[in-house]
Amino acid sequence: MLNTEMTMAEAFREAAVSRPDQEALVCGDVRVIYGQLLERATALAQGLDELGLRKGDKVVSLLRPGPEFVTLFFAVARLGAVIVPLDPQSRARGLSAVLRDADPVLVVTPRATEHDVLDQGRSLRHVIVVGEGEEDSEKSFLVDLLMGREAGLDVQAVLSVSDEVERAASSSAEGPALRKVGLSPDDLLALLYTSGTTGSPKGTMHSHRTLIAPVVATLEIRRLWERPRARMLGKQLKALGRHGQRLLRAAGGPQTFLSTVGWHTITGLEVMLQGLLLGDRLVVMPRFHPRRALELVEQERVTVLIAVPMAYQVMLGLEGLDAHGWDVPADTSSLIVCGTGAAPCPPHLAREIERCFGCAVYIGFGATETGGGIAVSSLADSPKQRTETVGRPLTDLHVKVVDERGRELPPGEVGELICRGESVMLGYYNDPDATAQVIDEGGWYHTGDLGVIDEDGYIHVVGRKRDLIIRGGQNVYPAEVEEYLGAHPQIREAAVVGVPASVGGEHVWAFIILDEGSEMTPQQIKSYCWEALEPYKIPSEVRIMADFPRAQTGKPQKFRLRAKALGERRGREGST
Numbered sequence: 001m002l003n004t005e006m007t008m009a010e011a012f013r014e015a016a017v018s019r020p021d022q023e024a025l026v027c028g029d030v031r032v033i034y035g036q037l038l039e040r041a042t043a044l045a046q047g048l049d050e051l052g053l054r055k056g057d058k059v060v061s062l063l064r065p066g067p068e069f070v071t072l073f074f075a076v077a078r079l080g081a082v083i084v085p086l087d088p089q090s091r092a093r094g095l096s097a098v099l100r101d102a103d104p105v106l107v108v109t110p111r112a113t114e115h116d117v118l119d120q121g122r123s124l125r126h127v128i129v130v131g132e133g134e135e136d137s138e139k140s141f142l143v144d145l146l147m148g149r150e151a152g153l154d155v156q157a158v159l160s161v162s163d164e165v166e167r168a169a170s171s172s173a174e175g176p177a178l179r180k181v182g183l184s185p186d187d188l189l190a191l192l193y194t195s196g197t198t199g200s201p202k203g204t205m206h207s208h209r210t211l212i213a214p215v216v217a218t219l220e221i222r223r224l225w226e227r228p229r230a231r232m233l234g235k236q237l238k239a240l241g242r243h244g245q246r247l248l249r250a251a252g253g254p255q256t257f258l259s260t261v262g263w264h265t266i267t268g269l270e271v272m273l274q275g276l277l278l279g280d281r282l283v284v285m286p287r288f289h290p291r292r293a294l295e296l297v298e299q300e301r302v303t304v305l306i307a308v309p310m311a312y313q314v315m316l317g318l319e320g321l322d323a324h325g326w327d328v329p330a331d332t333s334s335l336i337v338c339g340t341g342a343a344p345c346p347p348h349l350a351r352e353i354e355r356c357f358g359c360a361v362y363i364g365f366g367a368t369e370t371g372g373g374i375a376v377s378s379l380a381d382s383p384k385q386r387t388e389t390v391g392r393p394l395t396d397l398h399v400k401v402v403d404e405r406g407r408e409l410p411p412g413e414v415g416e417l418i419c420r421g422e423s424v425m426l427g428y429y430n431d432p433d434a435t436a437q438v439i440d441e442g443g444w445y446h447t448g449d450l451g452v453i454d455e456d457g458y459i460h461v462v463g464r465k466r467d468l469i470i471r472g473g474q475n476v477y478p479a480e481v482e483e484y485l486g487a488h489p490q491i492r493e494a495a496v497v498g499v500p501a502s503v504g505g506e507h508v509w510a511f512i513i514l515d516e517g518s519e520m521t522p523q524q525i526k527s528y529c530w531e532a533l534e535p536y537k538i539p540s541e542v543r544i545m546a547d548f549p550r551a552q553t554g555k556p557q558k559f560r561l562r563a564k565a566l567g568e569r570r571g572r573e574g575s576t
Contacts, residue, residue: 002216002277004422007183007208008077013038015279022254024276026300027066027284034279037067041074046178048075051106051126055080055181058104058123058191062095064088064286065263068130070272072108077189077208080181084191084203085264094201096120101203101430102191185209191429192266194368203429204368213422214270214366214373215277217394221378222255222278256281256334258302260288260311265553267342267364270372271306290315294330301334305357309345310554312338312353313492317516335359337379341366342553344461344479346486350387365390365461369438369445371423374399375459389458397421401453406440414477416465417451418444450477467558469498469506474536476508481529481537485510488528490518495548495556496539499565509565510539511556513547520544541565 001014016024020035032040053059059076061083063069069085076083084102086095088110099107099120106126107118118124185208193201257275259282261268275282283300285293288311297305307315338353341364350361363386364376377391385391393399400408401415409415424445427435438446450468452460462477469476478496485494493513498506514520522542529538543565548556 002212002219004209004213004216005185006212007185007187008189008212009074009183011208011212011277012041012074012077015277019279022279023281025067025070025282025284027286030067032067037070037074037276040067040071041078042178044071044075045078048081048106049079049179053079053081053106055183056188057081057106058084058102060084060086060098060102060104060107060109060121061264062086062088062090062107062109063130064110065259065268065272065284066286069263070276073272078178078181080183080187082188082191084193085269086193087262087264092117097201098193098203099124183208185212188426190269192264192269192368202431202434205426205429206371207426210371210423210425211269211273212277213396214371214394215273217373217396217423218274218376219278220395221376254280255303256283256300257304257306258283258285258293258296258300260285260293260305260307261342265342266366266368266372267306267308267553290318294318294332297332297335298330303334304337304339305335306339308342308554309340309349310343312340312345312349316352316356332357332359337362339364339376341372341376343555344482346483347387348483348487351383354383354387361386363387363390365449365459367445367447369425370397370419370421370447371425373397373423374417374419374447381458385456385458389454389460391459392457393419393459394421394423397423399453399459401451411453411455414450414452414462414475417447417449417459417461419447420444464558467497469496469508471498471506471508471536476537481508481510481533481539484529484533485512485525488525490515490520491525493548493556495558495561497558497562497565499541499562499569507540508537509541509543509561511548511561512542512544514544 002011006014016034016038020033020038022034023031024034024037025032059072059081061069061072063072073083084098084104086098090098096117099117103123104121105123106128107121107124108128108130110130118127187207188205189208189211190206191203192206193203257271257280259268259271259275261271263269263272272282274280283296283302285296288307290311293305293307293311294315296302335357336359338357338359339362340350340353345361345363350363353361360379362377364373366372366374373394374397375391375393377386377389381391397419398421399417399419401413402408402418403415420443424439424443427439438448440446448465450462450465452462454460461479463479467478469478476498478498481496482494485491485496491512492515495511497509497511499509501507510525512520512525522544525542526538549560551557
């Protein structure tokens with residue numbers, strides 16, 4: 001029954017009421033059924049309403065993935081307020097910037113927060129400190145620290161959000177029902193701050209509709225393992241032929257998702273919504289640990305594992321996995337899909353995941369600005385389509401490739417990928433100029449990604465528009481060079497950037513992370529490139545690093561790598 005005419009609270013209530021006794025959430029020793037989750041969210045909404053939280057008020061969450069976050073998210077949605085999920089590890093500088101920009105009335109945090117940081121929130125009235133069994137003396141310290149603010153901040157030190165739920169439920173048991181709020185699917189629901197791979201993060205505004213739309217769009221893909229349908233029979237037979245017994249075991253029932261991605265990111269948030277709005281079962285890892293993730297797959301019989309490419313690299317590098325990727329230190333035979341996104345997944349890694357776990361890889365392509373999903377592969381796709389493309393556009397999302405003048409290009413030609421649909425953000429918060437730069441008058445969101453759509457409608461991403469390198473008048477797409485470098489057995493990861501040359505044009509710089517125990521020199525890496533790449537694509541400079549500067553999603557921050565290269569070049573030129 002899920003559709004984009006629902007508000008988030010309506011969508012969750014629909015899922016919960018239809019299966020009140022089904023397990024919804026597993027997090028450590030905590031197991032919660034749908035009926036309990038709905039009751040807790042409703043009770044917390046009552047408590048927040050009593051605090052004075054109103055429609056449109058911003059609520060910053062610094063909670064890790066888990067039952068408390070889910071309860072808070074749906075309580076905020078019920079009141080028409082706006083959730084602002086942030087990285088629980090946010091440092092003071094980044095948190096201060098968000099408090100100034102979002103101007104929340106409430107912060108929910110698991111830790112003490114300094115006075116000068118809280119002072120950045122001009123409208124901040126309440127702080128809920130969520131602990132995990134702190135001693136009374138520690139709780140008193142939190143209260144004393146926060147109450148020192150002269151602005152009359154109301155601080156509530158509670159053991160857990162569930163305690164706040166129980167308090168609200170008991171205080172309102174004989175009182176009036178939860179106040180009705182006039183809500184529309186187009187009302188603002190979330191401010192999601194971008195990962196900052198290109199510089200300063202921006203707050204993307206998402207409504208109830210834009211966050212529900214990507215979940216609705218995946219229904220077509222999920223139907224591949226539901227009951228036979230005449231119009232999909234061909235695809236279903238292909239999927240069955242490729243995935244056999246695993247697909248049959250999972251067909252017809254709720255799926256079990258394992259979320260390893262932080263819920264302050266659009267990838268993690270959409271996994272949470274995928275699991276709970278469609279009535280599935282969600283297994284949560286508040287903190288990612290590779291071996292524990294594999295243990296949970298076995299213990300909870302997980303069918304859909306979601307992780308960023310870097311996390312898969314770490315899992316595949318565990319002791320006990322042999323060179324061919326067959327000896328997994330856990331039973332992963334329940335898996336039908338290993339999904340990944342948030343950062344590029346090179347084909348060699350996708351193939352290794354499929355060999356190791358014996359299931360299909362779904363490579364998703366999207367952006368915070370599009371509610372996560374733009375395109376994704378499918379169980380009916382061939383191995384080549386699954387590992388070398390990002391699939392086809394999601395249902396009801398229009399995608400095309402355009403040139404510099406905005407003219408649509410035919411299949412096979414490289415241009416900027418743009419898209420239009422219900423999942424596209426409302427805009428950047430407090431920044432109409434930045435919004436106008438990426439959303440045109442026709443409502444098309446310009447992704448900044450360069451890609452190709454082939455004759456069959458599959459999308460190949462070749463790099464970022466701003467990352468395009470022009471060398472000797474010829475275009476170099478970093479993703480192509482990175483893919484080739486990453487295929488070398490001793491190279492774990494590569495990041496390629498363009499650096500302005502002193503006489504015009506650009507040089508190609510390659511930053512390399514080697515596999516543990518591997519030894520290669522920059523010259524050996526260049527020699528490897530000479531074996532297959534055209535001369536203008538071969539890196540002029542190679543630097544071997546222990547790791548890259550990264551955004552929260554794990555993407556290399558290429559603007560920092562480019563700055564490093566420029567600094568090195570300037571230092572060299574200065575010395576000569």
